[in-house]
Amino acid sequence: MSTRQQGTxxxxxxxxxxxxxxxxxxxxxxxxxxxxxxxxxxxxxxAAAASSVLLFVNAGLLRYVFRFDRQIRSSK
Amino acid sequence: xxxxxxxxxxxxxxxWRDDFPIEWEGDNYVSRREMVKFLTLxxxxxxxxxxxMAFAPRFLRRGxxxxxxxxxxxxxxxxxxxxxxxxxxKDLCIAVxxxxxxxxxxxxxxxxxxxxxxxxxxxxxxxxxxxxxxFNLEQGAPIAxxxxxxxxxxxxxxxxxxIYVTEREA
Numbered sequence: 001m002s003t004r005q006q007g008t009x010x011x012x013x014x015x016x017x018x019x020x021x022x023x024x025x026x027x028x029x030x031x032x033x034x035x036x037x038x039x040x041x042x043x044x045x046x047a048a049a050a051s052s053v054l055l056f057v058n059a060g061l062l063r064y065v066f067r068f069d070r071q072i073r074s075s076k
Numbered sequence: 077x078x079x080x081x082x083x084x085x086x087x088x089x090x091x092w093r094d095d096f097p098i099e100w101e102g103d104n105y106v107s108r109r110e111m112v113k114f115l116t117l118x119x120x121x122x123x124x125x126x127x128x129m130a131f132a133p134r135f136l137r138r139g140x141x142x143x144x145x146x147x148x149x150x151x152x153x154x155x156x157x158x159x160x161x162x163x164x165x166k167d168l169c170i171a172v173x174x175x176x177x178x179x180x181x182x183x184x185x186x187x188x189x190x191x192x193x194x195x196x197x198x199x200x201x202x203x204x205x206x207x208x209x210x211f212n213l214e215q216g217a218p219i220a221x222x223x224x225x226x227x228x229x230x231x232x233x234x235x236x237x238x239i240y241v242t243e244r245e246a
Contacts, residue, residue, distance in 0.1 A: 011108040018115045025122040032129045038225040041133055048123070048130040055116075055123040062116040065109055 010068070014061050021054045028054075146171060146232065146239040152179070157195035159184065162230060162241045168192060169230050171239070174213055175200065179239065181230035182216045188223040202227065 028047045035043035142163050152158050157172045160181075168184040172195050182202065184192050191206035201219065202211040209221030216227035231243040 008108065011112065015108050015112050015115070018112050018119070022115050022119050022122065025119055025126070029122055029126055029129070032126055036129055036132060044130040044133070048126040051123045051126040055119050058116045058119040062112055065112050069109060 011065060014065060018058050018061055021058055025051050025054050141243050142241075143233075144241045146241050149234055149237045149239055152239065155197050160241065163244055167244075169241075169244075170195060170202065171230070171232060172202070172213060178213075179232050179234060180213055180216075181232050181241070182211070182227035183230065183244070185227075186223060187218070187225040187227060188221070193227065 028051045032044055032047045035041070035047070144162060146160055147158065152171060152173045154173055154177055155175045157170055160169050160171060161167055162169050169181055170184045170193065171179065171181040173179050182193075186193050186204040186206065186209055188204065188207060188209050191204050193202040193204045193209075193211065196203040196210075199210070200213060202213065202216070204210070204221065204223065207222050209223040210219050211217060211223070211227050212219050216229055218224060218226060229245045230241060231245065233240045233242045
């Protein structure tokens with residue numbers, strides 16, 4: 001299997017992982033909205049913090065994708 | 077052999093190469109990379125939206141603090157209720173004096189589908205006749221039916237035989 005093919009498989013895996021975290025973030029947003037309307041303010045900060053953690057995970061994965069991409073281009 | 081030569085020639089043709097820089101086998105690879113980029117951008121927006129929501133209560137003006145006369149204390153007897161409007165003429169509210177003599181008031185608008193709630197003397201609760209929703213008198217919390225959010229509380233003050241409405245909580 002060539003490096004590019006390996007990259008495609010790897011990127012598919014990363015894509016699913018990122019998509020899953022985005023869905024979790026969407027869920028957190030709806031929970032926050034519900035909490036805001038019902039006056040349950042204690043939920044808002046932990047939900048925002050959790051969403052930020054997921055963002056950092058996504059940013060880390062994206063950084064990995066770009067580095068991998070750069071590596072392939074330089075080895076070409 | 078001829079075809080191969082033609083293909084080599086076409087690879088050297090820079091004009092179309094600039095327009096289509098990605099080879100066929102790398103197409104999937106690039107689309108996945110772009111998708112990860114797009115999703116991460118979406119993730120950033122969602123995180124920002126979550127933080128905005130977390131700090132929204134600090135910036136939003138919640139509740140009302142106008143002091144308003146509701147009526148005489150004697151007019152609202154035990155196990156009785158009175159309707160009033162606060163803070164504007166459009167905001168319907170209900171005040172209840174419980175069987176123990178405690179005075180409570182809530183918005184009359186059901187948090188399910190905005191029907192008017194009424195005081196149920198027998199069950200000692202606020203009842204929404206539209207979908208059989210019920211709220212307790214202690215906190216206005218939903219105890220039965222479809223409502224999931226509590227009724228906004230109205231603070232009352234009793235002094236010199238008069239009842240005043242002082243604040244509407246969010």
